[in-house]
Amino acid sequence: MICRHCNKAKVNRPRGLCWSCYYKPGVRELYPSTSKYARRGVGNFSGQAPLPTCSTVAKPGSPEKIAILAERARLKQSLWHPDDARLEDDICTTDQAA
Numbered sequence: 565m566i567c568r569h570c571n572k573a574k575v576n577r578p579r580g581l582c583w584s585c586y587y588k589p590g591v592r593e594l595y596p597s598t599s600k601y602a603r604r605g606v607g608n609f610s611g612q613a614p615l616p617t618c619s620t621v622a623k624p625g626s627p628e629k630i631a632i633l634a635e636r637a638r639l640k641q642s643l644w645h646p647d648d649a650r651l652e653d654d655i656c657t658t659d660q661a662a
């Protein structure tokens with residue numbers, strides 16, 4: 565692999581950077597960590613999160629639901645509300661219709 569910054573030297577530092585780029589001031593900030601252990605998004609916190617102010621009918625995995633989860637995380641609320649729409653709700657409806 566070749567350094568993402570200078571495209572010359574061999575990668576031997578994290579974030580796909582070579583040694584000299586990695587330690588050059590300002591360069592590291594240009595390339596977010598590629599490690600799956602690094603903090604991402606709004607970050608994690610531990611402890612009891614308050615329930616979201618309202619539940620959602622957005623289906624799990626839908627773009628609407630993702631947006632709602634992101635918003636809840638931003639507000640430091642619990643990601644899950646007991647009254648949220650679930651995939652099982654969908655399956656039950658289908659069963660009744662059949």
Ligand SMILES: [Zn+2]
Nearest residue numbers: 567570582585
């Ligand atoms: Zn480099």
